[in-house]
Amino acid sequence: MSGNIRLLADTLAAAKAEGRSALIAYLPAGFPTVDGGIEAVKAVLEAGADVVEVGLPHSDPVLDGPVIQTADDIALRGGVRIADVLRTVREAHEATGKPVLVMTYWNPIDRYGVERFTAELAQAGGAGCILPDLPVQESGLWREHAEKHGLATVFVVAPSSRDERLAQITAAGSGFVYAASLMGVTGTRETVGAQARDLVRRTRATGTDLPVCVGLGVSNRAQAAEVAGFADGVIVGSAFVKRLLDAPDHAAGLRAVRELAGELAQGVRGRA
Amino acid sequence: MPSEFFIPDPEGQVPSADGYFGAFGGKFIPEALVAAVDQVAVEYEKAKADPEFARELDELLVHYTGRPSPLTEVPRFARHAGGARVFLKREDLNHTGSHKINNVLGQALLTKRMGKTRVIAETGAGQHGVATATACALFGLRCTIYMGEIDTRRQALNVARMRMLGAEVVAVKSGSRTLKDAINEAFRDWVANVDHTHYLFGTVAGPHPFPAMVRDFHRVIGVEARRQLLERAGRLPDAAVACVGGGSNAIGLFHAFIPDTGVRLIGCEPAGHGIETGEHAATLTAGEPGILHGSRSYVLQDDEGQITEPYSISAGLDYPGIGPEHSYLKDSGRAEYRAITDDAAMRALRLLSETEGIIPAIESAHALAGALEVGRELGPDGLIVVNLSGRGDKDMDTAARYFGLYDTDAEVAADAESTAEIKEDAQ
Numbered sequence: 009m010s011g012n013i014r015l016l017a018d019t020l021a022a023a024k025a026e027g028r029s030a031l032i033a034y035l036p037a038g039f040p041t042v043d044g045g046i047e048a049v050k051a052v053l054e055a056g057a058d059v060v061e062v063g064l065p066h067s068d069p070v071l072d073g074p075v076i077q078t079a080d081d082i083a084l085r086g087g088v089r090i091a092d093v094l095r096t097v098r099e100a101h102e103a104t105g106k107p108v109l110v111m112t113y114w115n116p117i118d119r120y121g122v123e124r125f126t127a128e129l130a131q132a133g134g135a136g137c138i139l140p141d142l143p144v145q146e147s148g149l150w151r152e153h154a155e156k157h158g159l160a161t162v163f164v165v166a167p168s169s170r171d172e173r174l175a176q177i178t179a180a181g182s183g184f185v186y187a188a189s190l191m192g193v194t195g196t197r198e199t200v201g202a203q204a205r206d207l208v209r210r211t212r213a214t215g216t217d218l219p220v221c222v223g224l225g226v227s228n229r230a231q232a233a234e235v236a237g238f239a240d241g242v243i244v245g246s247a248f249v250k251r252l253l254d255a256p257d258h259a260a261g262l263r264a265v266r267e268l269a270g271e272l273a274q275g276v277r278g279r280a
Numbered sequence: 281m282p283s284e285f286f287i288p289d290p291e292g293q294v295p296s297a298d299g300y301f302g303a304f305g306g307k308f309i310p311e312a313l314v315a316a317v318d319q320v321a322v323e324y325e326k327a328k329a330d331p332e333f334a335r336e337l338d339e340l341l342v343h344y345t346g347r348p349s350p351l352t353e354v355p356r357f358a359r360h361a362g363g364a365r366v367f368l369k370r371e372d373l374n375h376t377g378s379h380k381i382n383n384v385l386g387q388a389l390l391t392k393r394m395g396k397t398r399v400i401a402e403t404g405a406g407q408h409g410v411a412t413a414t415a416c417a418l419f420g421l422r423c424t425i426y427m428g429e430i431d432t433r434r435q436a437l438n439v440a441r442m443r444m445l446g447a448e449v450v451a452v453k454s455g456s457r458t459l460k461d462a463i464n465e466a467f468r469d470w471v472a473n474v475d476h477t478h479y480l481f482g483t484v485a486g487p488h489p490f491p492a493m494v495r496d497f498h499r500v501i502g503v504e505a506r507r508q509l510l511e512r513a514g515r516l517p518d519a520a521v522a523c524v525g526g527g528s529n530a531i532g533l534f535h536a537f538i539p540d541t542g543v544r545l546i547g548c549e550p551a552g553h554g555i556e557t558g559e560h561a562a563t564l565t566a567g568e569p570g571i572l573h574g575s576r577s578y579v580l581q582d583d584e585g586q587i588t589e590p591y592s593i594s595a596g597l598d599y600p601g602i603g604p605e606h607s608y609l610k611d612s613g614r615a616e617y618r619a620i621t622d623d624a625a626m627r628a629l630r631l632l633s634e635t636e637g638i639i640p641a642i643e644s645a646h647a648l649a650g651a652l653e654v655g656r657e658l659g660p661d662g663l664i665v666v667n668l669s670g671r672g673d674k675d676m677d678t679a680a681r682y683f684g685l686y687d688t689d690a691e692v693a694a695d696a697e698s699t700a701e702i703k704e705d706a707q
Contacts, residue, residue: 067455067586068572070467071310077454090584114308115571119585140310141571145298166312168474173314191312192472 011158012135016107016183019058020219020240029236029276031056032221033269034111034245035252036063037096038088039079044258046099048265052248053104055266056273060100061138061245064093064112071113071140073195075246078253090120094132101133109162109183111138117150126153136160136183144173144180151180162186165211167203178216184241185211189224195246197225205238232275242276244268283334285341285348286386287503288496289535294608299488299575302611304604307487308571313467316474321489323394328496333389340385344418345375347500351508351665356635357648361655364662365513369505369533371669372640378670379501379529380411380482386497388415391478398422398477402466404431404459404525405596405643406438407670408482413447415480423447426465428458431595437674456589459525459599463573483526484603487574491603498532505665506536513663519544519654522667523646524564524617525597527606529669534615544616547606548650550592551619561590562619563602564610577604593622593678596643596670624649626682629672641670642678 023030033052039045049060065080065088072080093110101108110129117125117139129137136159142150144163154161160183165174168191178185189204190197204222211220221241226232228247235242248265255261299305309317327333341347350370358366371379391399399421403409409425416423425442429451432439442449455461470479484491484498502520509517520537522530524547537543552560560566563578570579572587580588580600592598609615629645631652632638640648644667651666658664672679680686 067588068460068464070464070573071471073468081454084586113571115579115581115587116585119568119570119581119583141308141574143307143309143311143314146306146308164311166310166314168312168315170315173311177311188312191474193468 011130012107012133013158013160013183016059016135016160019107020184023058024219024240028278029239030058030221030241031232031269031272031276032059032061032241032243033057033248034061034063034243035248036065036076036079036083037093038065038083038086040082040252040258041086042088042092042096046096047262048252049096049100050103051262051266052269053100053106055269057269059107059109061109061111062093062096062100064090064110064116066113066116069113071193073193073246075250075253076194079249090116094128097129097134098132107135108133109136109138109160110134114139114142122149122153126157126159130157130159134159136162138162138164138186140164144177147180164188165207167191167207171210174211175214178211178214178218181218184219184221185216186243187211187220187222187239189222189226192224194224196227196250200225200231200235204235208239229271229275230280232272233278233280236276236278242272244272283338285500286334286337286497287499288328289499294605295488295492299492301605301608303569304577304607305488305491305575307574308576309487309574310471312471313474317487319394320390323390324489324493327390327393336389337386341382345381345385346373348504349373351505351512353512354632354636357632358655360631361652361664362658362662363660364655364658364664366651366655367509367512367665368668369501369665371501371529371667372644372671376411376414377673378407378411378641379498379532380408381414382500382532383482383494383497383528384408384411384415384480387478387480388419388421391421391480392419394478396476396478398473399480400424400426400466400469400477401480401482402459402462403427403482404462404598405594405641406431406435406442406674407596409447409449410438410441410445412480412482413442413445416447417445424469425449426452426462426469428456428462429453430457431459434678435595435674436677458590458595460587460590460601483528484531484605485526485573485575485577485601491575491605494528495531495535495605498528499535501529501532501667502534502536505533509665515663516540516543517663517665518658519546519664521546521548521647521651521654521664523548523597523643523669524602524606525599525643526601527603529667531603531605533667534609538614545609545614546650546654547615547617548620548646549617550594550597550646551621552591552593554621555619559591560619561592561598561600563600564606564617565619569607572601575604577607578602594625594642594646596641597646618650618653620646620649626679628652629679630683638668639672640668641672642675644669
């Protein structure tokens with residue numbers, strides 16, 4: 009293991025050694041502006057997130073609910089480019105020393121060039137990538153280049169995934185496994201389904217060594233504590249984005265995401 | 281007894297087992313949909329092998345849809361096409377008014393076989409939505425149709441038809457508010473409701489097996505046209521011409537002619553206000569390979585893979601993607617694609633109406649405009665078959681405004697008001 013995939017593994021292992029789950033935050037690059045987005049990413053890392061996923065906005069985010077769609081839209085209308093996403097990764101990692109991943113759809117990377125993107129992401133200090141519309145069967149070329157540059161390939165598993173697919177996915181993936189807590193798109197939910205617990209159990213039953221982190225729907229400290237009871241990591245996205253969207257100005261937005269990260273950091277330590 | 285109307289590709293060479301037509305196709309879908317898409321593939325293979333499925337579908341295609349559809353020669357129109365003989369494959373005369381019903385009935389039967397109780401679909405012009413709502417009424421399935429907000433306005437008649445048939449119509453307000461965004465929203469619904477819902481995809485795009493399955497359900501168009509032409513004209517055509525949005529009616533017409541290498545296959549894409557203006561939806565003419573809605577194909581996109589907003593006067597062709605088999609046919613050189621402007625399509629729409637008494641859909645008018653060009657290139661010995669994929673009733677408001685056919689300004693205002701009311705209802 010080389011590059012920042014090692015940092016990601018060490019970070020998740022350290023949380024486990026502390027007897028807690030890791031807190032993984034998601035924020036799109038370029039939202040509300042490129043510099044404002046960088047400040048937000050740094051703020052959540054400083055306030056308690058262990059890992060951050062930087063979203064590379066896409067015109068057609070078919071797996072995202074209205075909150076992240078709105079943020080992507082604002083970022084794209086603001087003219088965000090892949091160079092800005094990479095700068096967000098670099099500055100967040102350099103400022104905090106924490107692992108930073110990119111989450112996006114496959115077409116922007118396919119178009120940019122897999123070789124070029126993986127090289128530049130590694131060079132920016134990135135730890136890996138989550139590509140939710142690139143299924144394991146289509147991921148050969150990506151994984152070849154990601155491995156070459158020491159980048160993790162985090163696959164998503166879903167409640168509908170059958171056991172034999174869980175085995176294929178955990179065998180091909182690296183970094184951690186992203187377990188979708190429910191069947192649906194991103195967005196906050198009142199409750200995080202019982203499906204999540206079962207999916208984590210079935211994923212671990214494949215014998216994988218990878219940490220299993222749960223995302224989709226988690227928005228508050230109590231939910232984070234609940235998920236932390238059975239998962240290695242808790243992933244929170246829309247709740248952060250919503251705080252930024254709802255804030256009257258950027259300074260208030262930064263205070264709000266900082267506050268949420270602090271609460272969630274308590275949650276993943278089992279303090280509901 | 282072999283089916284007369286359900287005639288899947290007998291060659292079985294494309295796509296490959298993993299859904300590739302050469303470099304195009306595949307299955308780029310979220311993990312949450314993998315099990316459902318696999319189920320569709322498995323059930324479709326089972327259905328293909330089951331004579332009972334073909335029997336049931338044949339029964340519907342004959343007694344409900346009205347197949348075979350006629351082949352009409354249009355000599356007065358053809359005078360404007362360099363004197364070539366022109367035949368129209370009359371998919372507009374199918375029940376619901378377009379070719380879409382061929383695929384919808386096949387997938388509706390499949391929905392029942394999968395034990396699913398709800399159907400969702402996207403629609404652009406509303407023809408696929410109407411056909412889907414129709415089949416759901418017939419089979420007692422719950423139905424939700426996603427339609428871009430702009431399209432619900434320009435195709436208000438079809439919104440009313442879908443609601444009359446008992447379907448829920450959701451006006452999609454994200455992105456360009458047209459077909460692409462309706463598909464995005466349908467995918468979001470499907471991810472959340474996949475346990476009891478089938479996504480009845482309306483064109484030959486999407487993840488495998490949709491491009492091959494939807495093609496198979498439409499293959500009947502070309503199979504019939506080929507047979508009818510041999511009977512009527514005594515020979516194969518020089519060119520088979522169809523409009524191309526996602527590409528379903530075109531692949532339906534083309535496919536049976538692929539082995540006939542003397543038949544040129546010509547797809548007509550929407551050039552909108554002109555390719556050079558950037559306001560068009562001519563994916564194969566101006567796009568680059570990429571991934572949209574589950575498969576690799578030509579896509580209208582910028583240099584960083586963001587999908588660009590398409591434009592066409594025709595809601596059914598206003599789409600920045602294209603079925604992967606068309607990309608394959610383009611790159612292999614077997615089919616050729618040309619771009620037809622809004623104005624050329626509208627002129628052809630009016631010409632067919634006035635010379636032959638047939639009002640085509642604006643989508644199909646792109647193919648007619650293409651046929652006028654191709655006829656002039658071929659000259660008087662030419663023989664052309666055009667897929668008249670849909671009828672124009674739904675487009676009368678757009679056409680009346682385009683040509684100034686309303687009597688008075690007051691009438692236009694009254695009409696705009698009623699359109700606004702329908703739109704309000706939609707919200």
